[in-house]
Amino acid sequence: xxxxxxxxxxxxxxxxxxxxxxxxxxxxxxxxxxxxxxxxxxxxxxxxxxxxxxxxxxxxxxxxxxxxxxxxxxxxxxxxx
Numbered sequence: 001x002x003x004x005x006x007x008x009x010x011x012x013x014x015x016x017x018x019x020x021x022x023x024x025x026x027x028x029x030x031x032x033x034x035x036x037x038x039x040x041x042x043x044x045x046x047x048x049x050x051x052x053x054x055x056x057x058x059x060x061x062x063x064x065x066x067x068x069x070x071x072x073x074x075x076x077x078x079x080x081x
Contacts, residue, residue: 025039
């Protein structure tokens with residue numbers, strides 16, 4: 001389940017970032033290299049960061065905008081002694 005959640009919470013911001021970048025490119029008339037190389041990752045980072053912070057500090061319901069309302073929980077690694 002954690003793998004599914006982590007993939008979903010990565011894929012949704014990536015898809016939204018791509019859509020935002022494509023829409024911005026139309027208005028800004030950017031070339032494809034600027035959109036794929038710069039604008040898409042920036043939009044993904046901003047989208048994920050905004051809704052991750054909102055999920056943590058405002059309401060857990062904002063997690064749905066990342067594709068799943070709850071972040072994945074991973075087991076801690078055993079400490080090596």
